[in-house]
Amino acid sequence: MYRLVRCRCQRVLFNNNISCHSRISSGPRTMAASLGNDRVLNGYNSEEIYRYTYTSEDLVLQSSPWKKTMTFSHSKFDEELCRRWDAAMDAGMFRYRLDSVQTRILPGHWRFVAQLNVKRAQERRAPQSIIGMNHPFDPNRFNFTKIKPGEILFELCPHRDPSPDNGTTTHNGPTTDEGTASKRVKKSPHVVIINVSPLEYGNVLMVPFLQDCLPQVLTEEALLLAIEMTLLSRHQGFRMGYNSLCAFASVNHLHFHGYYLEHELATESYAPVPFHSDVHVFGSDYPAPGFAFQLQGADVKRLARQVYKVANYLQKREIAHNVFITRGTQFGEDASSDNRTLRVYLWPRRPVTAGAKNDFAFNAALCELAGHLPIKVEEGFEALTEDGAVQDLKTQSFPTEEFETLKAEIRTVLQ
Numbered sequence: 001m002y003r004l005v006r007c008r009c010q011r012v013l014f015n016n017n018i019s020c021h022s023r024i025s026s027g028p029r030t031m032a033a034s035l036g037n038d039r040v041l042n043g044y045n046s047e048e049i050y051r052y053t054y055t056s057e058d059l060v061l062q063s064s065p066w067k068k069t070m071t072f073s074h075s076k077f078d079e080e081l082c083r084r085w086d087a088a089m090d091a092g093m094f095r096y097r098l099d100s101v102q103t104r105i106l107p108g109h110w111r112f113v114a115q116l117n118v119k120r121a122q123e124r125r126a127p128q129s130i131i132g133m134n135h136p137f138d139p140n141r142f143n144f145t146k147i148k149p150g151e152i153l154f155e156l157c158p159h160r161d162p163s164p165d166n167g168t169t170t171h172n173g174p175t176t177d178e179g180t181a182s183k184r185v186k187k188s189p190h191v192v193i194i195n196v197s198p199l200e201y202g203n204v205l206m207v208p209f210l211q212d213c214l215p216q217v218l219t220e221e222a223l224l225l226a227i228e229m230t231l232l233s234r235h236q237g238f239r240m241g242y243n244s245l246c247a248f249a250s251v252n253h254l255h256f257h258g259y260y261l262e263h264e265l266a267t268e269s270y271a272p273v274p275f276h277s278d279v280h281v282f283g284s285d286y287p288a289p290g291f292a293f294q295l296q297g298a299d300v301k302r303l304a305r306q307v308y309k310v311a312n313y314l315q316k317r318e319i320a321h322n323v324f325i326t327r328g329t330q331f332g333e334d335a336s337s338d339n340r341t342l343r344v345y346l347w348p349r350r351p352v353t354a355g356a357k358n359d360f361a362f363n364a365a366l367c368e369l370a371g372h373l374p375i376k377v378e379e380g381f382e383a384l385t386e387d388g389a390v391q392d393l394k395t396q397s398f399p400t401e402e403f404e405t406l407k408a409e410i411r412t413v414l415q
Contacts, residue, residue, distance in 0.1 A: 053157040059231040066264040077232035084153040108386030116381040127250035133318040143253040203259040214254040224304035241366030246351035247320035248365035268328030269335035287393040289403035290347035348398040364396035
């Protein structure tokens with residue numbers, strides 16, 4: 001038996017491949033910044049939100065290979081996110097604690113990481129009824145302008161332009177200067193909030209341009225923010241992702257998921273097949289057809305642009321899709337390689353409409369398609385095999401025959 005320790009969270013791995021993890025309580029903490037109203041938009045004072053400002057120099061472009069026993073590194077971003085996430089847990093802002101989540105590595109080639117999280121299935125907010133890909137934002141339904149003040153962790157502030165007119169500063173902390181605040185109103189803030197029904201430790205939602213009230217449709221700028229936020233973390237297990245409408249997005253307000261998972265996924269060293277230029281695709285051996293992209297050097301804007309071109313086409317065609325952003329080896333390198341980069345996967349998939357959740361052991365969304373399988377019921381968790389997981393993924397994924405046609409269309413888009 002050995003132990004992996006993360007930000008105030010402990011995991012013990014047993015010989016039977018099943019693990020439970022629980023928080024290590026160190027007493028309540030007070031958030032460095034809070035809001036004075038019940039709504040983010042209805043009269044809140046934006047100057048009181050903690051601002052996490054970063055530049056390109058803060059992006060962690062390299063990571064270490066996974067090892068059986070390892071100590072995870074943390075950046076300032078990791079420390080800030082974990083500290084504030086823990087404080088929100090201490091303050092009772094979540095619907096449940098992650099005290100009873102069990103983890104099981106399914107024997108087999110893909111080493112799927114199955115997790116039993118019964119409370120998420122029972123206590124999460126009911127998903128909104130979605131019947132199409134082009135639903136406009138509805139201010140009368142739940143959206144992230146209606147969250148409680150204690151759910152806000154910080155504002156994410158990219159500092160890409162040193163000019164004083166872009167509404168950013170080079171410090172981290174609450175905004176107090178009136179001049180700075182007056183400039184910031186020119187641009188809607190990007191806000192990082194807790195997921196009150198957490199998938200895993202550190203599960204947050206990043207909401208780009210919060211006050212613009214955008215529907216759940218990808219934009220190039222939002223993708224760039226998600227890629228950069230992933231690279232702000234030094235932890236190998238920090239991942240981000242996105243579910244489109246009709247692809248298990250529960251709220252029609254533009255947002256990404258982020259969370260920590262202290263297990264390597266086989267897809268992070270999977271060798272995709274070259275498709276067009278730098279774009280690759282999953283081979284026929286993987287149960288979910290999709291597109292694969294990787295960061296070349298430090299050009300995060302180019303990566304965001306590549307992914308967006310394909311995602312935008314899927315949106316126009318009203319093809320539901322999921323995105324997963326993770327660290328991994330450079331394409332073609334095995335899991336032990338030191339040549340590592342950031343990978344982005346984009347999966348077209350069969351649509352899920354009217355808020356319906358299926359009867360599979362898991363719903364194939366952003367993390368499931370990558371090999372992390374949150375399970376809804378104990379019976380399904382104990383009985384699930386790799387063959388069963390592969391079949392569930394195939395059933396919910398984009399049909400292979402249609403994917404071949406889609407590839408021909410995407411090739412034209414990329415030219």
